[in-house]
Amino acid sequence: MQFHYISFLLTILPLFSLIPTLRSQDISVGSTLRPTNLSLSWPSPNGTFSFQFLNRTEDSSFIAAISYSGGIAIWKAGGADARVDIGGALEFLSNGNLRLINGSGTTIWQSNTTGLGITSAALEDTGNFVLKNGTTTVWSTFENPTDTILQDQNFTMGKVLRSGRYSFNLLKSGNLTLQWGNSIIYWNQGLNSTFNRSLTSPSLTLQSVGILRLYDLSLPGSVPIAYSSDYGEGGDTVRFLRLDSDGNLRAYSSVRGSGVENPRWAAVLDQCQVFGWCGNMGICSYNDTEPLCGCPSLNFEFVDPNNQRMGCRRKQAIADCPGSSTMLEMSHTQFLTYPPELSNEVFFVGITACRLNCLGGGSCVASTSLSDGSGLCFLKVSDFVSGYQSPALPSTSFVKVCAPAQPNQSPPAAGQTLASSKKLRAWVVAVVVLGTILALVFMEFGLWWCCCRNSPKFGTLSAQYALLEYASGAPVQFSYKDLQRATKGFREKLGAGGFGAVYRGVLANRTVVAVKQLEGIEQGEKQFRMEVATISSTHHLNLVRLIGFCSEGRHRLLVYEFMRNGSLDNFLFSDESLGKLDWGSRFNIALGTARGITYLHEECRDCIVHCDIKPENILLDENYNAKVSDFGLAKLVNPKDHRYRTLTSVRGTRGYLAPEWLANLPITSKSDVYSYGMVLLEIVSGRRNFDVSGDTGRKKFSVWAYEEFDRGSITSIVDKRLADEELDVEQLDRVIQVSFWCIQEQPSQRPTMGKVVQMLEGIMTIEKPPAPKAMEGSLSSTSGSANVSALSTFAASAPAPSSSSSLQALGSSSLSGRNIEKTSSSLLG
Incomplete structure (x- = not known):
């Protein structure tokens, strides 16, 4: 027996000695990859990644890339634009240099690692390709990214992702930026201005669960910057962050072997706000499904009709105008103005002056006047102008052209008409066709008038x-x-x-x-x-x-x-709905409402503050999904400045107004957070927060509820109609704590709605909230009616000209946007 055991050990020991060799799969110096043999590659040990040549079908060229299973390139030698012909090669030279050459022998890219004692290379299971001196890594693709970051790859300050003229950077402040031409910053997101801590060495990582997180030694924990739409989804997938050729930064996930890239998050939600996406003098707009590029008018033509993203050029240069120049007017159009342009050529003048100032300026080529009451005028003196046109834009723009100005909808010029003989023939055909169409229209109208005008089936x-x-x-x-x-x-x-x-x-x-x-x-x-x-x-x-x-x-x-189940108050405060709304449904309604408000605050192009969050404005569809109603209506009723409110002009609902309404302080998205906190308490308790009864010792309900929570008696807060239901106590405790954080007296202590969603979902640790103070001069005591007014929403604006709601498209920062509040260490991460 002992003899057989020793024989078995002697048999398997040599296999253990082979494991390091099999796992490393070192690539020796002198190895070469060529596009003539696309099946040849340098694979990772588990086969997930491969270093190989990939064929670009659009122009029959090739790129040397590290690809994920299925052929998705996640690192490209020389960057996104480095291509070679069929005679090219990727060479691992004996001097330790990795080199990409074209068929002519021209060096397209190299690692510049000559003379560093490199003896081998390897592609690791993480997708990192390394050049090694013995066992020491000298150079790696993770430290030299091109346009993509893989999951769990650290992206630190000083590294850059590039795609064409676009670049992505991580600043020392912790902010992430997208730039055009290394100058125009058209997207900037990260830690907000209330975070005063100086970072030492920030790094960014896309986690395998789909969270983009910021790390730094000076932070008490990591800070989530963005969430993928498939957050937490598992399976045999990989995630990566890529700067695409359209200038947008996106997070993707891909199932192993599928070759399909699924976009899960985008930095710029509105593609038309990416500077230069339609090229110089190009105007970005939308059809039903996607952005399109066009020219300002018939005075322009496409630089390349086959690639409209290359931009437009004047058919006649301003310097060569046979007569005078004039300004072409374009409604609902902006010429994007981002930092550092915001600091120059900005004036407070009317629309007419904005047009004339550009017309009289020798270096001005275009101008934008905001039609939002701010009087802001932006003169464009740059050699590169990027435009955006949408019916929702409150602005008018002007472009300098040689007279006469020819709008896109104008008919062809007289010189383009047909010869007189063909012209007569065309008129005859047109008259016949038009006469036939009119006859058919009159016949149809006559039939409708006689038979169908009063029928509900054919009316309207x-x-x-x-x-x-x-x-x-x-x-x-x-x-x-x-x-x-x-x-x-x-x-x-x-x-x-x-x-x-x-x-x-x-x-x-x-x-x-x-x-x-x-x-x-x-x-x-x-x-x-x-x-x-x-x-x-x-x-x-x-x-x-x-x-x-x-x-x-x-x-x-x-x-x-139409919302079939009406408003939430009918289920919370009406005896007729007894037993219809269980705890699971209530939690889903609370979470859905928070997500809807988060979208208004942080994900819209312009932040929208909903000033009347209450159960009456939370509607339920046939599946009891919550939908927030009455947003955006306040500007319809009163388009004047909504930044400040006095006690006599308070418009909201008793019991849900934040203290700043009564203190004559600026109203921000944090006012909605307070109202939501009150609604959250009502969802738990099934009673109005401003009702005073003997059950609460005649105290304000939120104060009494906190006392019960503080002594560990959270079940006493719960709606008595849920008494027979088995509750998720951990979930219930989480909801109650979130409500108390939301109704803090100081706006700076309240979390953003994005943080509220994270806390409700249980992906963020919640510290015990401080006791909410009873609001002095509460509206419950100053107002004799239950509904002071039903003001709902307005597009938020801060007290500075540059914070006009339309300025977000012009590069100014919006409210919140997943900003990090200084409430507690738990809210920071």
Whole structure:
């Protein structure tokens, strides 16, 4: 028996001695890869990654790249633009240098590691390719990234990702920046201005669970910067962060062997805000699904008609104008202005002066005037101008051209007409065709008038055609008569608020909607339509969607999707709903509401502060999913400055107003956080937070609830209708603590809504909150009515000209945006 055991050991010991050799798979000096043999590669030990040549099908060239299983390039020798022909090669020379050459022998890229004693190379299972002196790593791809960062790869200050003229950097302040041409900073995100700590050596890592985190020795913990949409999803996948050729930084995930890249997060949500995406003088706009590039007018032509992203050029240079130059006007258009441009050529003048100042300036080529009341005018004197056009942009821009200015919608010039003989023939054909079309139209109208005009089945034809716009995501314009028919004369009233009554309606395609009749509108037709376009462009799973509008004379109406289960207050405070809303549903409603508000605060192009968060404005669909309603309406009712409120002008709802409303302090997104905290307490307790009863010892409910929490009796806070239900105590405790953090008296102590979502999800440690102070002069004692007013939302603006809501597209920072608040170490990470 002992003899057989010794024989077995002698048999397997040589196999153990081979393991280091098999795992290292060292590549010896003198090795070469060529595009003539694409199957030849330098693989990692587990086969997940390979160093090989990949074929670029668009131009039949080749790149030498480290690829993930399935052929996804995650590191490229020489960068994204380094390509070779069929005669090229990647050589690991005997002097230790790694070199990429073309078929002509020209060096395209090299590692510059000659004379460093390098004896071998290896591709590790992490995707890191290393050059080694014995066992010591001398050079690696992780330390020399190109356009991609792999999961768990440290990206430190001084390293740069590049793609064309775009670059991505990590600053010493901890901020992440995207730049164009190493000068224009069109995206800047990270630690906010309230974080005063000086970082020593910040580093960035994309975790395998999909969180982009910032690390530094001076931080008490890591700081989450962004979350992938498939956060926490497992499986045989890899994640990577890449600076794409369109100038956007995206996080991707890919299943092993699939070859499919799934985008999970993007730094710039609006692609048209990427500087230079459409090239010089190019104008970025959107069709139904994607951004498009165009030229400002017929005075311009594409530099390359086959690649419209190359930009536009004037058909006639300004210096060669046969006559005078003039300014071409473009509505709802901005020429993007980001740092460092913001510090120069900025004026406070009217639209006319903004046009004339550029026309009279020899170096000015274009200008943008903000139509938001700020009077800001940006003159463009750069050799490179990048434009953005959208119906939601409150701005007018001008471009200097040789007279006459020819807008894109103008007809062809007279010189482009046909010869007179062909012209006559064309007129005859046009008259015949037009006559036939008019006859058919009159016949159709006659049939409709006789047979169908009073039929509900065929009525509201204009609404039917308008629904085609709804399918494309654009706001539908209804006539007042359409909505009268849809609501049967505004018969079935669903409710009423500070903006007017809401009625149930049925559109021509049988879609059930909620029609809100607005009252007290102070805006003109054009401004009303612009605000509606802004609201309708705000889409999220937890926001009520705006379908369309009516703007006809004095009539202003909004058409929303219909929410079958009504508002949350009907389930929390009505005895009729006894037992319908269990704890699991309540938690999902709380989390969904937080996500919806987070989108308004941190993920919209312009931060929207909802000044009336309450159960009445949280609606439930047929599956009890929460959707926040009535956002963006305050600017419709009162377009004046909303930055400050006095006690006499407070518009909100009793019990949900943050202390800063009554203290005449600026209103920010933190005011919504306070209101949400009060709603969270009501979701747990099933009672109004401003109700005073003997159960609470006649104390303010939030004060009494904290006392119960402090003595460990959280179940006494819970709605008595949940008494027979088995509750998730850990989840319940988390929700209650979050509510107390939200209702702190000082706005700086409250977390952002993004942090609230993280705490509710349980991915962030929560420290015990301090006791909330009873608000002196509480609205519950100063107001005699339950509803002071039903103000809902406005686009936030801070007290400085550069913080105009439209300036976010011009490069200024927005409110919050996943900023880190100095509340506690737990809220920092």
